[in-house]
Amino acid sequence: MNLEKVLIAFCAALAIGIPAIATAWAQSKIGAAGAGTLAEKPELTGTIIILVAIPETMVILGFVVSTMILFTVK
């Protein structure tokens, strides 16, 4: 019983942890390129914010899956 709980918690952690790493990696690349772009073209601020924000969806989806694992798997 306890091992099951541990496994559920571990799976939930993986479900959010891996997308979080992926998001961080993607945002680091986009952020660095975006910062370079803004130095030359400040008028692209809005576009860069949108580009940096796009990978966040991954971690949110991971969060949803993680919540589902925690609350629906019995």
Add this chain to the structure above:
Amino acid sequence: MIVRMSKVEIVGPKDLLQESIVLLRNSGIFQIEPAAVGFIEKEDQEHIRSFSLDEKTAVERLYLEDLRLKIEELFSFLPAVPVRESYIDPASIAHTIAGTVERHTGQTRELSEKRDELQKERSELERYSIFLGGLSILMDSTKEAPDLDFIGLTIKEPEMVPRLREVLSRITDWKFEFQTEPAEDGTLVGLITVERTIADRVKKTLSDEHVPELTFPASFGTLSFPQKISYVKERTARVSAEADRIREDLLRFARRWTPLYKSVRDWIDDRLALLKTAASAYETRMCFFIHGWMPSRDMVRLRNIMEEAFKTRVVVAEKEMREEDLERVPIVLKNPAYFRPFELMTSLLPLPAYTSYDPTPFIGIFFPIFFGIILGDAGYGLVLVLLTLYLRKRFRKNKAVHDGATILFIASLYAIFFGALFGEFFGDIPERYFHLQPILMERRTAIVPMLLFSLAIGVAHIVFGLILGAVNAFQRNVKREGMFKVLSIVIICCIITILASLSGTIPLVFTRPVVLIILFLTPLLFFAGGVLAPLEFLKSVGNIISYVRIMAIGLTSVLLAYTANELGGLTGDVVTGVIIAGLIHVLNLILGVFSPTIHALRLHYVEFFSKFIEHGGRKFEPLQK
């Protein structure tokens, strides 16, 4: 809101063109359109051509451009000093100035060159002074004799000293003296004393070893080292005094003449801008045409201005706006006072197209609500209200800070409201110490209800965006796009119905007909949206799920506040507990300002606006003085 614009044509006799442009410029409500497309009909093109300056005006333009260059050259020799405004009419003195500018440029150039030479000499002398300063210490301990020669050195690497000693001992058969002393600039100054007969040989060897011997300019003549030291001091003082005198002369000149030259240069700029604008006009044999854009509400005002100045000789006509014009109409955003601060957030985005919507009111309505739900703490909200009130008062003249504080003020009021609903005041203090239950739900424990609440907000927001997008598409007569958005709305509603029936919220009997509806609508979705339609639709579903962040970020905030109170309570001491809890609350409050702002904005920029706002508008840039 996007201000309604008018396509305007101004026509009058050619001799009134410049006066008309001056009036347009003074009014500040008209943007000239240099391109003729959409303004001049094809059949009229052979009679209408770009306005070209007459010979007299063209000569005047060249003359003014030349004079401006001369004034700029004069300014390049003058120091920048704060000067008074000149009250003399620049137009009346332009010719006089043209006569004096070359003479003044010559004088100031001469002074500047002299000053530069003196400054160069002074920096050279300072370099020698550093060296001689070091040497003077060595000279004090060395006796001067007619058969001895002194060689000065600068040694950049101290490791060279033993090597030099070895070389010198070999050449001079130990008949030398070599002393070193650190100079002010960090290098090492060396003085070699040898017999005059072998001095040349030593100098040659030093050159081979790449140790530079310090040579003095010809002006030093055959002075001995002590004489050189006093000569450098005297010369430096003389040069500095002379450079200061010239600087004073130039300053005096600048204070006296800059206001006059500056006013003439500004007048020339103004005049040249006028002539440049005239080049954007069109002409026939007798008339001029100016085409452009202006806010429709100012049409009457412009007509009155023109009528007052020229009676009926110059006509202002509003032309029919065609479909192809819509892409070129410049954009003016004007919002009611409540929404105006939110233009700060809109300014981060490209301008919307003329046929689209101004994003400002949508941000003004939804941003504070999202911020309030995410922060959702009455205590934090109260602190932020007080802070923003102070910032609004302190930075009344700084528009960006004032607007930012106003936005945060409104958002904080919503945070207080939702904080009351969630029963949060600096975390769980109401429940912990006063046993008060939340009105709506406790976010810390009601994770699934909050998740569903966030998704519900997402559905409502995205469907609202799709409705606006559909309306806009039908208005623009892009029926397939409109149809795709309508189908997306219907299918989203169907999916929600299926999920609700599967979860038992509504009877299961609804599932089958709804699935059939989706199957029926799918081919239509392909027809309306093309091959990528399913992908686009899935993007909308992903956008809805993205609203879960409202709950996720809020949860981190409430848990951090809970941890602060828990840790504070564990200390067992009121003062220590308050300090520890206070520090964590401060951290949470700082995060609570940035995180909700960024995520609420992202939900607008990425998820919501992509459904109905088309960007690509160009800024309205009226003629202005």
